[in-house]
Amino acid sequence: MSPDDERGYGGPGRTDDPYSTIGGTRQTRTRLPDSEGEGYGTARRPARASRSLVMVVGVVVLLFAAIAFANMGGDGRGGDGGSGKPGSTPDSSSTAATGTKPVTGKNGTIPSGFAHDEQGAQSAASNFAVALGSIEMFGADTRQTIVRATHDPAVVDNLLTDLAKAYSPGFLQNIGLDGNGTAPDGLTFVSRTVPVGTKVVEHTGDTATVEVWCTGLVGLAGPDSTKPVTASWFTVTEKLKWIGGDWKIESSSQSQGPTPVNGDNRASTADEIAGAVKGYGGFTYAR
Template identity: 90%
Template sequence: MSPDDERGYGGGPGRTDDPYSTIGGTRQTRTRLPDGEGDGYGGVRRPARTSRSLVMVVGVVVLLFGAIAFANMGGDDRGGGGAPGKAGGKPDSSSTAATGTKPVTEKNGSLPSGFAHDEQGAQSAASNFAVALGSIEMFGADTRRTIVQATHDPAVVESLLTGLAKAYSPGFLQNIGLNADGTAPDGLTFVSRTIPVGTKTVEHSGDTATVEVWCTGLVGLAGQDSTKPVAASWFTVTEKLKWIGGDWKIQSSSQTQGPTPVNGDNRASTADEIADAVKGYGGFTYAR
């Protein structure tokens, strides 16, 4: 989900710049399959756009990024960035090694919770928050409230929801090809999925942490009559976290485009293949 600079939520397309997106960094993340069936996370991000609404107010750029970029499709998703890290340097062995620490101890509804009160826990939380905030559930008013309440500091929840309600307006939803309630028209499958590639701790001190999550995302409408096919984008989300009530919560977040690798020569799949893949492959619970 690369951001362009139109109506993105947090540094990407869409609201204030790009509602969907997340972070990247030197350290890589390890993934664990969810208990049972695939989870409800999914997210996406597209060309970045400039933040204009609540995202600027609350600093949450992870929400509509993909959709907005998607709504204003036409930007070049290719980028010249490489993987995050020190220029010209190679990551040390620990950056890609699994820590062996259990990522979460429980779930808050369908979302992972109970992250460790340490640097690893903050990175795991940031990754999973990025996934949830970039999912199709953010397009429905009720499910959006559930996600925001589960991932954010209670002090910013209501103001954030107010801004997001304006961002996910009927006009915006119609512009990206969805129904007024955020669902896809008959015969089409709406795809919005964020996939963290790696995390990096920018700052960690006791009950606060700033984590970057480098992500790739998918967003678009899959189906025979779709005029906005599913496309991939790359972006980095920075989340400022605080330890509240025994778990990490987001106080604010921002998003930037890339690093974006060179596109491969893979053949683009058909709309039906993409729709079947999204329905058939569940997401992960991410852990450092």
């Protein structure tokens, strides 16, 4: 789920080829199911293509897996990576509760009111990655709502302009959606980012750089789909700024991996995937 000289979004991610921290822990944990949404995909590495999506004042959009998906062919019917940046190493208490209450606020459908510390920055980065890798990013109105809720107001307008070009009618058609980002009858479009862990690279009071290791699902679920739901692994690096009493994204980038070896799980049928998409909701992430 990163571009060089051009802007885009990755998260899943795209290229052309395709919340004090207590006890020294810096990992992300899940709270409660939050909303219904998409489901699972077969663990499969996406195809690569050349890099070339629009760039936005230092903000890279999560579009990597969807572009790989778009390049799989058909009309929608019938490695190790990471940034390698230094950061704190998790200890044996990585999965222990911090004692700090999770966020309870909401900015629309997106969690808000994150703590003004490293823990809050990690939680914010994780939840932002989830929102930016969701199916709502494929609709113009919902995309605008997500971008305005997660980003520094200073970068929003330029970002939205370039994203409108990235999610062009041609691109949407290539991944099997109509101009409104809607899947054809009988098919369910899946786009979901799932954070696996976080690492604080830098924290200086009102700014923070957080890496979020993720797996992403993207594809069309249904009996006639020629672009089945697939999985990708990537790391999103978010530069956050404390603005108006909450964390916001100033810029972000993405790199492939770290990618584990695929297991021997049987690939689910199209009906099983479609059922999972409708039956399993997402999460609010917090330490």
